[in-house]
Amino acid sequence: MANGTNSSQTAAPGSADRLYKIIESTPVGICITDKGGIFEYVNPTYCRLYGYSESELVGNHFTMVVPEGNRDYLSQLHDDFMQQTVELRGEWAVQRRDGSIMNILADASYILDVDNEPKKVTFVMDITRRKQMEVELERTVSQLNQEIEERKQLERTKDEVEKMMRHDLRNPLNAILIATQLLMSHDLDEQQRGLVNMIQDSGQKLNYMISSSIDFIRMEEGTYHLKPRRLRVTDLVRTVMQETLPAREASEVTVSLLLDGAPMPGDAGCALEGERIHLENLFSNLLRNAIEASPQGSEVVWETLDRGDSLEFRIHNEGVIPLEIRSEFFKRFSTSGKRNGTGLGTHIAKLITSAHGGTIRFETGLEQGTTLFVELPVQQPLDESSEDFFYRSAGQTG
Known part of the structure; x- marks a missing residue:
């Protein structure tokens, strides 16, 4: 495999083997091509997605997995990318070994190997099912277009859900790229080994979010059925802290974790019922x-308060919410002064909070900064018609 370390450097004992095993087992397809577009490495997930063996891919040009009509275009994009004149990312149609077409979400990183030769590392995820769901949704909306007004809401929300999904895909995907770039350019130490774990975690999160994007439509309509499991708050906090590590490092912001006014111990026993992936999404947003609203080098405080039947979460930063968006802070597309901001993060947070039977609000001012308050019930009501009823009534956790 190519890497970005200097030839005079040596990785920590055993670290290269551990990195190799992680990349080999990650659910994200990974390939490395040279300047000419020739495969130098493919992981097992990449081979499985395309239906080829490693020996059939390595040594051949990457356009063997591209439909014939697009080969010249993608070859030119590859050449431009290797000259670092264009960023190669987006959704593409590719061709499996059996001739079938697969839709992928791809993102590429430019690296230099030990011989200072340029390489392209590409991360690939199969989004064929999601594309099929989009087609089916469009067909359904078209059929219901002349029916009652409530049915028309499906068409109006389709594009909004797509933007919500892309908003939340960007964060874990960036974590994959940042972690990999660090690993390609440095010796592996304890922190970097932790970053490697993001590859698998973020890949799994992307897969889940692509397959469950319809959740936001149902939350918007109030028809979403929660599938709760008992979750330890410390596990939730640990995952969110890992996902926000790049943002914290970029802004040099520290996050203090408190439980009922004291530093949160790693083995704190407080827990609540909810859907892990959506609650992680809520608090990551x-x-x-x-963090992004905080002054450089300042502190964010994330406190959990045990209210008995509920848990209150407070996230405080020194920034101030602009006056012009305060009245619409939790509405779609509410944003101000944030580069590349979609204005969907707080709206998604409100949807998830409401789906869990909770409340969300804020207080903001020049002297006190901004505090977000999220209160969630410790226990969700049992739905006897749900497939989760028997699991939860038996006391099982997820």
Whole structure:
């Protein structure tokens, strides 16, 4: 495999083997091509997605997995990318070994190997099912277009859900790229080994979000059925802190974790019922927004308060919410002064909070900064018609 370390450097004992095993087992397809577009490495997931063996791919040009009509175009994009004149990312149609077409979400990183030769590392995810769902949704909306007004809401929300999904795909995908770039350019130490774990975690999160994007439509309509499991708050906090690590490092912002006014111990026993992936999404959005709104080098405080039947989460930063968006802070597309901001993060947070039977609000001012308050019930009501009823009534956790 190519890497970005200097030839005079040596990785920590055993670290290269551990990195190799992680990349080999990650659910994200990974390939490395040289300047001429020749495959130098493919991981097992990449081979499985395309239906080829490693020996059939390595040594051949990457356009063997591209439909014939697009080969010249993608070859030119590859050449431009290797000259670092264009960023190669987006959704593409590719061709499997059996001739079938697969839709992928791809993102590429430019690296230099030990011989200072340029390489392209590409991360690939199969989004064929999602594209099929989009086609089916469009067909359904078209059929219902002349029916009652409530049915028309499906068409109006389709594009909004797509933007919500892309908003939340960007964060874990960036984590994959940042972690990999660091690993390609440095010796592996304890922190970097932790970053490697993001590859698998973020890949799994992307897969889940692509397959479950319809959740946001149902939350918007109030028809979403929660599938709760008992979750330890410390596990939730640990995942959110890992996902926001790049944002914290970029802004040199520290995050203090408190439980009932004291530093949160790693083995704190407080827990609540909810859907892990959506609650991680909720607090990742809020904490990342707090970090990005904070002055360089300042502190964000994330406190959990045990209210008995509920848990209250407070996220405080020294920034101030602009006056012009305060009244619409939790509405779609509410944003101000944030580069590349979609204005969907707080709206998604409100949807998830409401789906869990909770409340969300904020207080902001020049002297006190901004605090987000999220209160969630410790226990969700049992739905006897749900497939989760028997699991939860038996006391099982997820």
